[in-house]
Amino acid sequence: MAVNPRSLRSQGNQRPERILREIQSNLLECKVCFEMFNPAGQSEHRPQNLPCGHVLCLECIRALSHPVLKKLECPFCRQLCDVDSTSHCQALSDLQELLLNSKVGAPSSGGKACHVSGSLQLCSAFGGWGTLFNPTGIAVLGTSGTMVVVHDGDTRVVVFGPQGRRLNSFGQRGDIGYPLDVAVTPSGHVVVTDAGNKSLKVFTSRGCHVLTLTDVFQLPWGVDIDSHGNILVSDSQTGTLSRVTLDCGRGVILDHQTPITDLEHPRSVACCQVTGATAVVEHLLFDESHPNGNHRPTRLRVYEKDFNLRYQIDSFSLSLGSTAWLCISAVAFDGDGNVIIIDCQQAMIWKLHKGTKLTPLIGENLVHPLGLICAAKDNTLTVLDSGDHTVKIYSAI
Missing domain, CATH: 2.120.10.30 (TolB, C-terminal domain)
Structure with a gap:
């Protein structure tokens, strides 16, 4: 996934609310279209694993892939990937469902909120x-x-x-x-x-x-x-x-x-x-x-x-x-x-x-x-x- 692991590091002076916000913005959002992943059913924004290990939403995979060759270049590592080799990212779906069920760190219904970062x-x-x-x-x-x-x-x-x-x-x-x-x-x-x-x-x-x-x-x-x-x-x-x-x-x-x-x-x-x-x-x-x-x-x-x-x-x-x-x-x-x-x-x-x-x-x-x-x-x-x-x-x- 196109995520900076340092931004998710756990430090003693970080509050749980901030960690949850970082998880939401760094893991649960497609870094191409900036839409929140939606794991439900056949949603266009389901998180999909690429063979290289990065994750995009289903809609972006379809938009970036060649209509005939069914291949796409990963936007983060440039590796050539076969669309048929992509798979649903169950781990992110489970994490998002957990946060939604706990009503903590869930996205607001009015769209994307501003995320606190420093000042x-x-x-x-x-x-x-x-x-x-x-x-x-x-x-x-x-x-x-x-x-x-x-x-x-x-x-x-x-x-x-x-x-x-x-x-x-x-x-x-x-x-x-x-x-x-x-x-x-x-x-x-x-x-x-x-x-x-x-x-x-x-x-x-x-x-x-x-x-x-x-x-x-x-x-x-x-x-x-x-x-x-x-x-x-x-x-x-x-x-x-x-x-x-x-x-x-x-x-x-x-x-x-x-x-x-x-x-x-x-x-x-x-x-x-x-x-x-x-x-x-x-x-x-x-x-x-x-x-x-x-x-x-x-x-x-x-x-x-x-x-x-x-x-x-x-x-x-x-x-x-x-x-x-x-x-x-x-x-x-x-x-x-x-x-x-x-x-x-x-x-x-x-x-x-x-x-x-x-x-x-x-x-x-x-x-x-x-x-x-x-x-x-x-x-x-x-x-x-x-x-x-x-x-x-x-x-x-």
Whole structure:
């Protein structure tokens, strides 16, 4: 099943009600259509086992399978499965019946409820397999709440409205090889880091190509826009952070500088529009002494507006006050200038106070979060979850 086992871990400080909510949202819901499983009779939403071990509802299996070959590609592990080899998941049906009979953790009759997670609640989600394929980056377009997502689909860039309606897409496989991140300039131009041909590419919001910056990067990864409209790009291969100034109207490069040159495999980049600070996530060498054997530690560096180092902290130091080892997959700033980090190891979102203290913001309904948008005007967080190929919106309701 497409479930993060860490989200179901039992800890002494967890209340039974929270555990039951996590069971409901992580086990009893199809992670493709987000409908609750219904084990009754010939229901379209009966939980079905795939040969690979994942579970989908019957309706999604029929929708994803080839009408003639009767085969489908598992949306989570990509294994090719024979539809005739699927079977009813009796264990989930029994669990759901048990919860329903006990009247604990049962879904409300009015539809999906918001689930408490840290200090924020999940209010809506959109996307899913078939709409997004292994998404890697997200950005907001203008003040309307329109979102831009890069992924591994036939068209690499997808534009969604504030309510999740797909507006348009662009960037064919030949135009964009392997997108890793996306940002939007104040003028509304979409900037994509393309690891496929080691370039930075700029498009209009409708998908018209503006320019491509090549022969500069070895592995361009994270990208964001600073308070002056400059583009900041991390290069995971060379360990640098570049600042690029463009004239998108004329399609020309005005300036290219490298203010930081001593990074170790930098990836996610975020710029604070309030203070001008810049945050960079580094992926360090593997820690062979860690119990998991293949744990890759991470480090967060936060710089002042002039790129002088304000502070840095690694995953080991952050984990001292936590029950598990943190792995920072991305970083962002909220409207007040606070650092927000994404922890893909525990599938959580944290607020970082003064570079040392962590406060959980979101701790449920995430599988493998990779991207984040902080909206200051309505105090919402929009999370890109590559684990179930979705965009999830949380709010402090």
